[in-house]
Amino acid sequence: MKQNQAAARRPVRPLVINRLTPAAAAVAALVLSTALPASARQAAPQATPEASQGEVVIVTGIRASLQQSLAVKRNAAANVEVITAEDVGKMPDKNVADSLQRLPGVNISSSAAGSGGFDENDRVSLRGTSPSLTQTTINGHAIASGDWFVLDQVGGAVGRSASYSLLPSEIVGQVVVRKSPTADLIEGGVAGTVDVITRKPLDFKNPLTFEASIQAVHATLAGKTDPQVSALVNWKNSTNTVGVLLQGFSEKRSLRRDGQELLQWSQIPANGPVATANPDLANVWYPRLIGSSLFEQERHRKGGLVDIQFKPSRDFSAEATYFSSKLEAGNYNRNYMSDMLGSGALGGGVSPDSYTVHNGTLTSATFVNRGTAAAPLRYGIVDDIVREGAYAKSDFLDLAFKYRMSEALVLRGQAGKTRGYGATPSQGVYEGDVNNSGVSYQLNGLGSPATVKFPSIDTSVFTGTILDWVFGLSPATTSDEETYAQLDAEYRLDAGPFTGLKFGVRGTDHERSNFTVAQGPNWDNTEPGTANTNPAWNGEVYPGDFGKDLGGDFPRNVWQIDRAILNAWGDLHSNRSLSRTFYTDMFALTEKTKAIYLSGDMEGDGWSGNLGVRVVRTEGTSNGYQIVPNQVPGANLPAYPWGGFVQRTAIENNHTKVLPSLNLKFDVRSDVVARFGVSRTMTRPDFGALGGTVSLTDETHTGNGGNARLQPVISNNIDGTVQWYFAPRALASVGLFYMDLNDYVGFGSSRATFVDSRASEQSGSPVFAEYTITSPVNVGASIKGAEFALQLPLGQGFGVDGNVTLADSEQDFGTCPALQTVTTSSPCDLLGASKVTANAGAFFENDKFNARISYAWRSSYLAALDRGTPLYQDAVGQLAVSFNYSLTKNLTLTFSGQNLNKPILKNYNYNKDQPARFYANGAQYYAGLRLKY
Secondary structure, three states, X not given: OHHHHHHHOOOOOOEEEEOOOOOOHHHHHHHHHHHOOHHHHHHHHHOOHHHOOOOEEEEOOHHHHHHHHHHHHHHOOOOEEEEEHHHHHOOOOOOHHHHHOOOOOEEEEOXXXXXXXXXXXXEEEEOOOOHHHEEEEEOOEEOOOOOOOHHHHHHOOOOOOOOHHHOOHHHEEEEEEEOOOOOOOOXXXXXXXXXXXXXXXXXXXXXXXXXXXXXXXXXXXXXXEEEEEEEEEEEEOOOOOEEEEEEEEEEEEEEEEEEEEEEEEEEOOOOOHHHHHOHHHOOOEEEEEEEEEEEEEEEEEEEEEEEEEEXXXXXXXXXXXXXXXXXXXXXXXXXXXXXXXXXXOHHHOOOOOEEEEEOOEEEEEEEOOOOOOOOOOEEEEEEEEEEOOOEEEEEEEEEEEEEEOOOOEEEXXXXXXXXXXXXXXXXXXXXXXXXXXXXXXXXXXXXXXXXXXXXXXXXXXXXXXXXXXXXXXXXXXXXXXXXXXXXXXXXXXXXXXEEEEEEEEEEEEEEEEEEEEEEOOOOOOOOOOOOOOOOOOOOOEOOOOOOOOOOOOOOOOOEOOOHHHHHHHHHHHOOOOHHHEEEOOEEEEEEEEEEEEEEEEEEEOOEEEEEEEEEEEEEEEEEEEEEEOOOOOOOOOOOEOOEEXXXXXXXXXXXXXXXXXXXXXXXXXXXXXXXXXXXXXXEOOOHHHHHOOOEEEOOOOEEEOOOOOOOOEEEEEEEEEEEEOOOOOOEEEEEEEEEEEEEEEEXXXXXXXXXXXXXXXXXXXXXXXXXEEEEEEEEEEEEEEEEEEEEEEEEOOEEEEEEEEEEEEEEEOOOOOOOOOOOOOOOOOOEOOOOEEEEEEEEEEOOOEEEEEEEEEEOOEEEEEEOOEEEEEOOEEEEEEEEEEEOOOOEEEEEEEEOOOOXXXXXXXXXOOOEEEEEEOOOEEEEEEXXXX
């Protein structure tokens, strides 16, 4: 594997071909490569320029990068996929996840967990698994990550998966996706590992290299244009013994997301007044809230990378790398919602005046207003939430060395520290009840957003709305930190089929903590202002084109509070007094790991491989905090107004796992390679799943909790591929895989009593209620599938590529008692499991111009559990293009576009009669100049 890593870090070298005629060289090469026998195809590339009367053509663009990627893939000891810096540079890839989506078996998603879908891909997963089962490393080591969205910070749903929004494509030298493990790879990726390899100073050709990119990005929905700048300076001495690389980036982008959100799906109680009056409504599902959701954000990603290499001799080299990236992500979210749990609707025991039911779902309902000015009834809720200063950041410092002690023995070492942080410093929140208006809705499946009508109220005017709740999270933070060190040795030997031994040790010390301070309303009105004071309204409404890409008939002309006014109002009316502050969603984890491995490289006549075993010891401790009725708070914890806090006893979770692996490579012919691998891999549970803290939703008496005693996911894997390299830069491959997952993290339910904060606030004294808590549990699961890939040069500078991954997964989870219902889709599906993922692309390149177009599509999949309810992402595709024109030898004009088909992201719950989200993000266009010197 070390040889593979070295090969992966080699720079892109020019590809030399002979021009037979100016027009027909590429076509002739393809025809000859497919028509001649294998021996002739193998011999053809060995011809030298002197052996031909044609002139020599140097290819350094897309075609050269494809050739290098295939070379690494072909020579690798295990099953890998590869992309290079040229691949990234010739696509509108603004982070590494965008680049990875073109590889077979790779899935991407545009949201971490609770934040919903956006226009930039954020998480990466492999072969129909959740992002938590795919490990992301940089230069072979882990990277700590933070998240800017408050629910991702405190809810822990994103687990150990890295946020790719912090990784710009400019840092990439190469990305290697390893689908079958070897013993020397660090554990953590059940499905595989994505290793982002940064550029290295001594790999550059010239002593001094300067690269810069200046772009403008225009977001069609936001209607704004922002600057994006990156630069690289690399210096190395004439003897190639010392090199220094400096990179920096500053990329701004405006984001707007128009949406309709159908939230908090609930069932009508069979013994309640509505079902008593209408027995056919017993246990029928309905959306509590249907909202016109407008989200705006200004993202600013900035940071850089410093790499210093020192290689005084052939036998010794050392390297120091520092990387830092921060994503500033202040945002403002507004939602004007109908409320079926309002006092004038189901929540008040009121039956709908008319309704329809289909597939166990209340697909339409009409409630006629029965309230009066003196006794208003509630039919809606407005939430305006501004989060100024939200951000996420990651950094690492890595030190590495290589020492050749003899011709037979090589030592390698690596040590470093990585930190991730996510924060929402404050929230300014206004939540108001919409009174004195009836409401009606009609669900339209996923065909279009639901039809929603407020017949007797003007949604564009701030009137008839009464303050319901004031709160703010200040701060909500996630801290993630790991210190690591490892030592590896490689020994060459001649012992039968064994040609070398590798052995090593590794240790880590990881800390993860969530901290949230929830500041409630002025319960006794002793703070400035009063709890029933609405913020000032200056006449602002949603943008005039809100919802234009969504279609449907729902409120679009909606009032909104100016974000500066809302911020100031939140500071005035949120209770900032420490005496009334209470803590939620808090936990702290420590995790120490030790690993040792031994593997042997093997080689025979027409075959090679490796056999090894890795032994891993994990020692973890979880501490959590939770509201507990009638408990006295600890000495360092302020009192909760209607109950106490207790610090949970530390829960230890220790285990030792043995992970064997075998990889075999067979050279079936000179142009055909077959691979076979069997292995056992592991992934430790998500941090949030281990945290143990319970988050409650008072309106529905549901919650999500952790389980500090979860065991790691263990997978027994079988992997086989056949790869046909039938022409230069060409590949046709097919692969089969199977993963038998033991202790997969699924979800179960339990009942427990907690303080109902909302009811307690209204009554002024503690109110207890029984909640249904959805918690992670270890279950069995399996995934099987096939991968197909084709990369084909067509001649005259044209080429195409594509891949399809088929995956079938199932979870051994009985009847799913927490989620059971009569549906057309199973809530027991594995998180992140799309049955079909497909990518197709085409490119053209000549001496002056290159262009590329790609389309990525994936079928529906279970994206998350939202308050114990399954949340599926419907099938979606994304279209991207790029154009590059060389103005001079050193200056290139660039133009690219993402999401050109303006995809609508659609979510649903148990079935497609229960829509959950409709999001439109528009398209993004990039134009600029790239300088290379």
